[in-house]
Amino acid sequence: MEPVFIKIYDRLLKEFGPQGWWPGESIFEIIIGAILTQNTAWGNVEKAINNLKQHNLLTPPELHQISEKSLARWIRPAGYFNIKATRIKNFLQFLFSQHQGDLLQLGELKLSVLREKLLTVNGIGPETADSILLYAFGKPIFVVDAYTRRIFSRHKFISEKASYPEIQQLFMTNLPQDVGLFNEFHALIVHLGKNFCQRKPRCGKCPLSARVYFRP
DNA sequence: GACCAGGCACATC
DNA sequence: GATGTGCATGGT
Numbered sequence A: 001m002e003p004v005f006i007k008i009y010d011r012l013l014k015e016f017g018p019q020g021w022w023p024g025e026s027i028f029e030i031i032i033g034a035i036l037t038q039n040t041a042w043g044n045v046e047k048a049i050n051n052l053k054q055h056n057l058l059t060p061p062e063l064h065q066i067s068e069k070s071l072a073r074w075i076r077p078a079g080y081f082n083i084k085a086t087r088i089k090n091f092l093q094f095l096f097s098q099h100q101g102d103l104l105q106l107g108e109l110k111l112s113v114l115r116e117k118l119l120t121v122n123g124i125g126p127e128t129a130d131s132i133l134l135y136a137f138g139k140p141i142f143v144v145d146a147y148t149r150r151i152f153s154r155h156k157f158i159s160e161k162a163s164y165p166e167i168q169q170l171f172m173t174n175l176p177q178d179v180g181l182f183n184e185f186h187a188l189i190v191h192l193g194k195n196f197c198q199r200k201p202r203c204g205k206c207p208l209s210a211r212v213y214f215r216p
Numbered sequence B: 001g002a003c004c005a006g007g008c009a010c011a012t013c
Numbered sequence C: 001g002a003t004g005t006g007c008a009t010g011g012t
Helices: A003-016 A027-036 A042-054 A060-065 A068-074 A081-099 A103-107 A111-120 A126-136 A146-154 A164-173 A179-195
Strands: none
Touching: A003 A179, A027 A042, A027 A081, A027 A103, A027 A126, A042 A068, A060 A081, A068 A081, A081 A103, A081 A111, A111 A126, A126 A164, A126 A179, A146 A164, A146 A179
16 A cells, blocks of 8 residues: 555645535435536536526436426536436436435445446446545545546656546545545545646646656 | 547447 | 437526
8 A cells, every 4th residue: 555645645634624525415415416517617517406406406306306407508508518418317217217216225235236337327437436436425435537537647746647447446445435535535636736736737836746756 | 729528339440 | 338319498
């Protein structure tokens, strides 16, 4: 177990503080947010979720009820609204046909089983599945996103085109299997990515810019 | 106006 | 298995 991963985590936590993720109040809201935020700025996702909330649509039965077309209208601000409406509908179809629309029942499944099931839904890929597992259901899995790849490849821990499972394994074998830590670490990585490690990096004030964390 | 954002599926080679 | 493309709004 490489202690450098814990050191980076500690450094980020000290610098930015707890992030309080996921920004959602229910299991269902987190799942919908996870789909809506695919390649999309979170601010736009919030607008879409607020639309659903204000019309009391943010529950499995309500969203299952309405047409895909009207769902697409409500989530318009989140972008890719047609494809995302289809994806949300795909998830609901799965939830109701296989689990009676019961999210708590779904959450009782074992991590590996639930992950495989989520990945069968068209529109739920590895990152969305892992976000749902970790943040909606509290399962110990590490979420890899574009920021994770960018930050840790710039710091020479991985190659720019390392695969998702490769990166995930790197973190999971070098960290304690702790839901709280996985939760906070990913959130801190996103915060770091948004503020310092964009495509045009602002490395000057990045708390990791001191090379002490770099691999030789 | 260009560039970017907390991916994914699908086509093609 | 690797690479390219469509999906779309809203902020900088």
